[in-house]
Amino acid sequence: MTIKDLAAKTGYSVGTVSRALNNHPHVSKTARDMILKAADELGFQLNVNAKQLKQQRTTSILVVVKGTSNELFGELVESIQNSIAQTEYSLHVYYLDEDENEVKRAVQLCLEKKPLGVLFLGGNSRNFQTDFGMIDIPCVLVTNDASELPFFNLSSVSTDDVQASKSAIDAMVALGHRDFVIVGGDRTVSDTSKLRYEGCMRSFREHNIVFDENLDYEGVRFSYQDGYNATQKLLKSGRRFTALFAVADVMAIGAIRALRDNGLRVPEDVSVMGFDGLPLGSYTVPKLSTVGQAVKVLANRSVEILIENIEGRGRCRHETTPFAVYQRESTQKIGG
């Protein structure tokens, strides 16, 4: 079943058939109707390989997911897939380990798959600085800001991590907390972690709160297990604190568990705040206080921007999506 058969069936030439199938002008309504009808009846499927070989262009968009244990990305991928499904493009998703170089990997995948664009879910600017030069198709970095990076083909849509985590700390300070520890990411390797840390520090400075980055900060991976371990370590070190901020909900959940295992109650003994706003957080015990990211907006804007750029209808841009601090049950006023 090729356009040749279709041509034979309808009496037109392959040229006309091709034009009809692709909605090109210069084909009579009679011809178009007849051909489309025949195609439909015969269940004709255009051969993508032949098309792409001829046109020297694929139809695929790459999604590179960095750090698979962060459930936020799971939600994002789902949203992205839904947006893309309504377009002519197709999606290829690749999950990378948290400490792989996502840009190097993307370069390699671009050579191999020749996609029209790529969506990076997470990433760190150092990798972009050194390796992104090899990529010349439109890309967008999701959940990280790339406005400081000197690439004309790299957009970004992200939450303002500094403001968001500053707000988180502010909220806890407003509750009367002054003794903080942070379960964060590795700031030498994750921009997100660095920015969220920076947001915390701003709040601390603004409120004259003492914070020792060597003693009160643990930089680990974004997972339940690491959140748990980091909290254990903080506890073992003998630091005294009434508030714990975890820069991801998964870590916060691990942290709460560790606190419990050490006989500490949440929020009575220590308040815990997470980051991301996973649905799960509404069902945990206690319900997780968190700063929520706008997952759907993040996803939709990312694919809109990417497609605009792929289709040459726009330049690269850097957008910020809203966040909100949700005070649920894992935080409370100091002393009750």
Add this chain to the structure above:
Amino acid sequence: MTIKDLAAKTGYSVGTVSRALNNHPHVSKTARDMILKAADELGFQLNVNAKQLKQQRTTSILVVVKGTSNELFGELVESIQNSIAQTEYSLHVYYLDEDENEVKRAVQLCLEKKPLGVLFLGGNSRNFQTDFGMIDIPCVLVTNDASELPFFNLSSVSTDDVQASKSAIDAMVALGHRDFVIVGGDRTVSDTSKLRYEGCMRSFREHNIVFDENLDYEGVRFSYQDGYNATQKLLKSGRRFTALFAVADVMAIGAIRALRDNGLRVPEDVSVMGFDGLPLGSYTVPKLSTVGQAVKVLANRSVEILIENIEGRGRCRHETTPFAVYQRESTQKIGG
């Protein structure tokens, strides 16, 4: 950069270059070495479209994921991707809504993408009975048993849902429980739900436990929210129970939350058991008792079987993977 360029560079013909690149016999070591070296130096990438057009065969494997909110599938996809990464095949993942017809969708995707095989994550036998006939490539149904289905190209690897959920109930009975409710799936539409229900009933019969399927069973979707709602409904109905079995961990977590919101303690007032063994369950408060599936085994065997069948080295088969009941903190002996 095509094999033509490579031919020009090395002085050999495109035929020899092609043979060298594909590890065919009848090419001298000299030629092979020289060509491979040149390819490497020039960063040569074979044009997949041309290759597939010529060979009339793609290299892709389809993964159809049914019910996106079930986090078990997230873990599975990750595992599957890792297995496939080490092969010559490429993966295309599609997430479907829980109540879409996964087989109809697969048929359509097969026409479009012409994959070599497909992996179904979840699915129901009714859809297979009516629509699977259209598919003639090797497939494997993961997490559901397909041994009763009359298709020579459909394998399956699954947990023995009947035994597994019987074991779950048995374990709670051994703890002294006799008043059960179940937060399950829709048995008219989900085989998994039907089987797990069946397992429960067997245990109930064996232990002469009274269970009213109309009053003590809620059939809903596999999500936190639905687990929560179902439990609310059970509670509102005034049923008295000391044990709740949720046929998925996500539902169990929703259920625990609902119990708490009604002033009931877990496990003191009611014991809760989940199903799946998500990592998350080790960090919740209380830690979730659950029957764990062997995710890695499920994933590995599925792709092994699929690839065997794709390469014609095996027939279709139906395997069962081990499960284990983990008693953590959400269950306890009745009255203490």
Add this chain to the structure above:
DNA sequence: TTGTACGCGTTATCAA
């Protein structure tokens, strides 16, 4: 062992 040449299913160019 190597080279030549055809064809896979499309799209696009050019003539009609």
Add this chain to the structure above:
DNA sequence: TTGATAACGCGTACAA
């Protein structure tokens, strides 16, 4: 508006 035909890059018979 249509039809004929040349590419696209590769694999593979067949010939050498």
